[in-house]
Amino acid sequence: MAPKFKVPKLEANSFKGWTFVLVAGVVLAVVALFAQGSLSGVTNSTGCVMAVQGTAPLDVYRNPGTELGPVETLRPGQKVDAQRGAIQNGFRQLVGDQRWAINERLAATSGSTC
Missing domain, CATH: 1.20.5 (Single alpha-helices involved in coiled-coils or other helix-helix interfaces)
Incomplete structure (x- = not known):
């Protein structure tokens, strides 16, 4: 053949x-x-992957507040690993060395358990 x-x-x-x-x-x-x-x-190490919502960049801080100024900026749509249930003062803790971002600008991605 x-x-x-x-x-x-x-x-x-x-x-x-x-x-x-x-x-x-x-x-x-x-x-x-x-x-x-x-x-x-993004590693999905915590089972919680969040995506930045909106069209503006999202600042990341060293603590759950804005008094120290941003240490990093996330792009709109960017996905990041977050700690499950770690929310203080309206900020969600992200995976890494003291990383916090405004929780209302983050949304869990499909399949995440945040």
């Missing part, structure tokens, strides 16, 4: 022109999709 399709032999001229650009683009897009979770820093 003959094969249903033939895999072309890769030669030097296979890597020229728009065909190569298209194939390389598709490969890079697939790699980016698979790496999206691991590159974002």
Whole structure:
């Protein structure tokens, strides 16, 4: 039985022109999709993953208040690991060394138990 399709032999001229650009683009897009979770820093170590809501960046503080000023900024839509049930003064504790963000700007992602 003959094969249903033939895999072309890769030669030097296979890597020229728009065909190569298209194939390389598709490969890079697939790699980016698979790496999206691991590159974002979200590990789901606590079972609570939150996403930043709204269109403005969200500041992260060292304590559950704004008196010390922000130490980090999260992008709209960015996902972060959070401590389950750790809310004080309207701030939710995020995973990491003393990281707090305004709880009303965070929403649990699908499948999270926060």
